[in-house]
Amino acid sequence: MFNVKCLNKISPVGTKRFGANYNVGEDVENPEAVLVRSASMHDMELPQSLLAIARAGAGVNNIPLDKCSEAGICVFNTPGANANAVKELVIAGLLLSSRKVISGIEWAKTLKGNGADVTKMVEKGKSAFVGPEISGKKLGVIGLGAIGILVANAAKSLGMEVYGYDPYLSVDAAWGLSRSTKHAQTLDEIYANCDYITVHVPLTPDTKEMINAESIAKMQDNVRILNFARGDLVNSGDILKALADGKVSAYVTDFPTDEMLGAEGVIAIPHLGASTPESEDNCARMAADELKDYLENGNITHSVNLPNVSMPRDPAFTRVCIIHRNVPNTIGQLAGKLAEFGINIENMQSKSRKDYAYTILDVTGDLNGNAAKMEESADIVKVRVI
Ligand SMILES: NC(=O)c1ccc[n+]([C@@H]2O[C@H](COP(=O)([O-])OP(=O)(O)OC[C@H]3O[C@@H](n4cnc5c(N)ncnc54)[C@H](O)[C@@H]3O)[C@@H](O)[C@H]2O)c1
Numbered sequence: 001m002f003n004v005k006c007l008n009k010i011s012p013v014g015t016k017r018f019g020a021n022y023n024v025g026e027d028v029e030n031p032e033a034v035l036v037r038s039a040s041m042h043d044m045e046l047p048q049s050l051l052a053i054a055r056a057g058a059g060v061n062n063i064p065l066d067k068c069s070e071a072g073i074c075v076f077n078t079p080g081a082n083a084n085a086v087k088e089l090v091i092a093g094l095l096l097s098s099r100k101v102i103s104g105i106e107w108a109k110t111l112k113g114n115g116a117d118v119t120k121m122v123e124k125g126k127s128a129f130v131g132p133e134i135s136g137k138k139l140g141v142i143g144l145g146a147i148g149i150l151v152a153n154a155a156k157s158l159g160m161e162v163y164g165y166d167p168y169l170s171v172d173a174a175w176g177l178s179r180s181t182k183h184a185q186t187l188d189e190i191y192a193n194c195d196y197i198t199v200h201v202p203l204t205p206d207t208k209e210m211i212n213a214e215s216i217a218k219m220q221d222n223v224r225i226l227n228f229a230r231g232d233l234v235n236s237g238d239i240l241k242a243l244a245d246g247k248v249s250a251y252v253t254d255f256p257t258d259e260m261l262g263a264e265g266v267i268a269i270p271h272l273g274a275s276t277p278e279s280e281d282n283c284a285r286m287a288a289d290e291l292k293d294y295l296e297n298g299n300i301t302h303s304v305n306l307p308n309v310s311m312p313r314d315p316a317f318t319r320v321c322i323i324h325r326n327v328p329n330t331i332g333q334l335a336g337k338l339a340e341f342g343i344n345i346e347n348m349q350s351k352s353r354k355d356y357a358y359t360i361l362d363v364t365g366d367l368n369g370n371a372a373k374m375e376e377s378a379d380i381v382k383v384r385v386i
Helices: 065-070 083-098 101-109 115-129 146-157 171-176 187-193 213-217 236-245 277-297 330-340
Strands: 002-006 022-025 033-036 052-055 074-076 138-142 161-165 196-199 223-227 248-253 266-268 318-325 344-353 356-364 380-385
Touching (some): 033 277, 065 074, 083 196, 083 266, 083 277
Parallel strands (some): 138 196
Antiparallel strands (some): 318 380
8 A cells, every 4th residue: 555645736637546555645654655735845844654756847946856866855846747738728829929819809809889880880881890710820849849749740630841950869759750840950040030929948958048149030021929938038138129129919918027018019928838737637637647656666757866767667676766865886886786696687777867776677586575784785775666
């Protein structure tokens, strides 16, 4: 029986994933696992029993990562769980940046009170709100991660010609990307070619204000820019000036600032990218699955403090999972100890990440309670036999 403590309300879509072998709730004592959304764990005493924490969401600044690593606690997050929610709003943003739906709706409201004349007034006034279709236009997607890929593929199926730029594209991402996406080698290629540009990169010192006067100058006239990633990826003053000059036709942002609100050409959305019930459910489902696989099989997927290591389970073998320091000869020491106990290693996976490493061993032979002896070395943080 495993105990899973929820520090916040977690969608039942997630908590139901734990079967009969789990005791899940907010008042659970001695938890092996913690499920958390936004509750801060920085001042919390981490129980001795704790093996893993899963954050149902992407950011983990409410979790003391270093303390967890030192205590041999694996911390997970749920990257990409809200990607579909963001993708759908980006597609809405593409359409809103093109067709003058928002200003048209605002204008239509002003016709209120004109009785039978409304229909005629609509037909007469609608020409002020003409906007182009997106089909056949070029879309540049900067950053082809969980969200960028979905946006690229959806835009492709809406008839857009898609250029993608991501110098760090992962193999998994490459598998998921529509083959017709044009591989842009440089940002300049995106800027020079695209009618619409959407940014899906993390905010780092390298990407901060990547959309600025200099990059905008390289873009097509009347370009439409979408930012559903982070506000500071775009220099506010520069984009407002480019909108005022008519260089940029529209700026759709999920991160309004005071200066943006009400500015001509700005479509400011109040950070609604991930605000869907499905997104919350996806995070909870993914967090629960990560915890289950770790508790039951020792497999690590989407950890933020330990390397991701997974190995298919073979019921013929006993599994030994070891969190250790990333220093020479730890695996040699482990293998030596196991040989001392008469244990044979059948399969093994090991990876390191910065100061720590994680090794899964499938073994035959009887450990006879010797697992604790493997923790005697200062370089071995935690050993678990499953
Ligand atoms: N609006 C919202 O509510 C909302 C919700 C979720 C995520 N986000 C934001 O969206 C961003 C993307 O999310 P994701 O889940 O797709 O992340 P992700 O980590 O899956 O993808 C990010 C991609 O950006 C690429 N990248 C990094 N630096 C780059 C650079 N300089 N140039 C080009 N590509 C670069 C990476 O290789 C990666 O493929 C995140 O930074 C996050 O802040 C916003």
